[in-house]
Amino acid sequence: xxxxxxxxxxxxxxxxxxxxxxxxSARKPTYGAAARLARIVLRLAFRPFAxxxxxxxxxxxxxxxxxLRYIAVxxxxxxxxxxxxxxxxxxRGERRLLRLANxxxxxxxxxxxxxxxxxxxxxxRFLEGTVLRDLVDTLWDKVLQGIPASERLRMEDxxxxxxxxxxVPKVYEKHDADLDTIFGALLRNFRxxxxxxxxAGEGRQHNFxxxxxxxxxxxxxxxxxxxxxxxxxxxAVERIRSVRLLTGPDGQPERFAYPRNYRPENFLxxxxxxxxxxETRVELLLRGESEALLRSRMVHPSQQFRRRADGSxxxxxxxxxxxxxxxxxxxxxxxxxVLKPDKLRAxxxxxxSEASSLYAAPGRRRLTRKAKx
Numbered sequence: 356x357x358x359x360x361x362x363x364x365x366x367x368x369x370x371x372x373x374x375x376x377x378x379x380s381a382r383k384p385t386y387g388a389a390a391r392l393a394r395i396v397l398r399l400a401f402r403p404f405a406x407x408x409x410x411x412x413x414x415x416x417x418x419x420x421x422x423l424r425y426i427a428v429x430x431x432x433x434x435x436x437x438x439x440x441x442x443x444x445x446x447r448g449e450r451r452l453l454r455l456a457n458x459x460x461x462x463x464x465x466x467x468x469x470x471x472x473x474x475x476x477x478x479x480r481f482l483e484g485t486v487l488r489d490l491v492d493t494l495w496d497k498v499l500q501g502i503p504a505s506e507r508l509r510m511e512d513x514x515x516x517x518x519x520x521x522x523v524p525k526v527y528e529k530h531d532a533d534l535d536t537i538f539g540a541l542l543r544n545f546r547x548x549x550x551x552x553x554x555a556g557e558g559r560q561h562n563f564x565x566x567x568x569x570x571x572x573x574x575x576x577x578x579x580x581x582x583x584x585x586x587x588x589x590x591a592v593e594r595i596r597s598v599r600l601l602t603g604p605d606g607q608p609e610r611f612a613y614p615r616n617y618r619p620e621n622f623l624x625x626x627x628x629x630x631x632x633x634e635t636r637v638e639l640l641l642r643g644e645s646e647a648l649l650r651s652r653m654v655h656p657s658q659q660f661r662r663r664a665d666g667s668x669x670x671x672x673x674x675x676x677x678x679x680x681x682x683x684x685x686x687x688x689x690x691x692x693v694l695k696p697d698k699l700r701a702x703x704x705x706x707x708s709e710a711s712s713l714y715a716a717p718g719r720r721r722l723t724r725k726a727k728x
Contacts, residue, residue, distance in 0.1 A: 388425075391415050391417065391425065392425055392428065392429065394415065395411065395415075395425060395429065395453070396429065396433070396442075399442065399453065399454060399455050400455065405445055405452035405453060405454035406452060406453045406454065407450060407451075407452050408422060408450075408451045408452065408453065411453065426442070426444065426453065429442045430442055430443075439456070440456065441455060441456055442454070442455060442456065443455075443456040466502065466506045466509050466510070469498050469499070469502055469510060470509075470510075470513060470516075470517065472495070472498060473495065473510075473513045473517055474517040474519075476491050476495060477517055477518060477519040478519045478521075479491055479570075480519060480521055480524070481521050481524035481525060481526070481527070481573045481574075482527060482575075483527075483528065484526075484527065484528030484531060485527045485528065485530065485531045485534050486531055486534055486535040486538065487534055487538065521573040522572065522573060523572075523573065524573035524574070525573060525574040525575070525593055526593075527575065527592065527593065530592055530593060530595070533592065533595055533597070533598045534575075534592065536598050536599065536600065537565060537568065537577060537592070537598060538568070540565050540600060541565050541567075541568055543608070543610070544610050544611055544612070544613050545565075545600050545601070545608045545609065545610060545611075546562060546563065546564055546600070546601040546608070546609040546610065546611050547561075547562075547563045547564075547565055547579075547598055547599070547600060547601060548560070548561070548562055548563070548598070548599050548600075548601050549561045549563050549590065549595055549597070549598045550595070550596040550597045550598070551590055551594060551595055551596065552594045552595070552596050553594060554594070558596075559583055560583075561581045561582065561583050561590070562581070562582040562601060563577075563579050563580070563581055563582075563590075564579045564580040564611045565577055565578075565579040566578050566579040566580070566587065566613070566614070566617055566619070567579070567619045569589065569619065571628070571629060572628075574591065574592075574593070575591075575592040575593075576589045576590065576591055576592065576629065577589065577590045577592060577595075578619060578622060587617075587622055589629055624675075625656075625657070625673070625674060625675040626674065626675045626676055627655055627672075627674040627675075627676060627677070627679050627680040627683070628676075628678075628679030628680075629679070630676050630678045630679050631675045631676045632675055632676025632677060632678065633675070633676070634673060634674070634675050635673070635674055635675075635676075635677055635696060635699070636671065636672075636673045636695065636696070637671065637672050637673070637674060637677070637680065637693070637695065637696065637699065638669055638670075638671050638693075638694040638695040639669065639670045639671075639672075639684070639691050639692065639693060639694065640667060640668075640669055640691070640692040640693075640694055641667070641668045641669070641670055641690070641691060642667075642689065642690050642691065642692065643689075643690050644690070645687060645690040645691055646660070646668045649670065654670070654672065655672045655674060657671075657672050657673045657674070658670060658671070658672050659671045659672075669694065677699050680699075681699060681702060681703060681706075684703055685703060685706060685707065685710075
């Protein structure tokens, strides 16, 4: 009798689980769930592009688990004449998006694509007067030609609807010919001879294998291997005094083998900006509104915000090189305090003291050293 009772006790959990599963499968969707499913389908039908999972959850006020259950229902119930789901999930890196499958491009989606492309082009205004800007304008003209006439009216005021303000952009009109040579060499793997002025005008001659044309803070930089240093370096385009294709004995341009394992992100990994250096852990105390301003930005991939017991916030990062980080901290003035490392704290304190002395009464000014750029 005891043994039998023991078997019954052991089986009970399985019976309960089976009963719950049957009840769950038999449960009818609520009106709220049906309405949300309908909203998803309607929004997808009228959206030219895919819909981000996070945006869907925020709009409908549902959990990710619920969204996945909704998607499973839609893919099972909404199929085309061949039995294929008309809704599909697309992955773009870590992002997941929902969209209608096999949709032919519409005039509306073409207008959206053109407007998105135009807005991207506005970020390249600092290239005005160069061959690169001319190529962008030519591409834009081709895009406009492919837009249905009924949609072109929407394109008339794009220059007013989408605009970009560049922050202290560099000017490249005088470097148009150099950019033309660099652009062609990048596409064809041609080796370059570059006369480079350097920051202080010291000047160096480089035989250079160009790997990447890099845009950084409204400026252009050429990454590649220099025979002077026998490693990958970067050259600021505006400091190039002259550039030409290297030619061989036959008078033809010399080619180089583009390295298969080269990635520009690996060259810049961990660096705050472009100037690298020793790996350093930095702790910054955020004051005033600086926390609210910085939490919405990617200051550095390693950034972490830590709230202290007194309510203040510390931003920590591990960077390779502190030169550009130092200049950024100086630009934040009294709103950021360096806690660690001591060397960076002392350097920033000295530079701020020198800057403060510039605004002292004329009779109280002290002679200061020239700060390194």
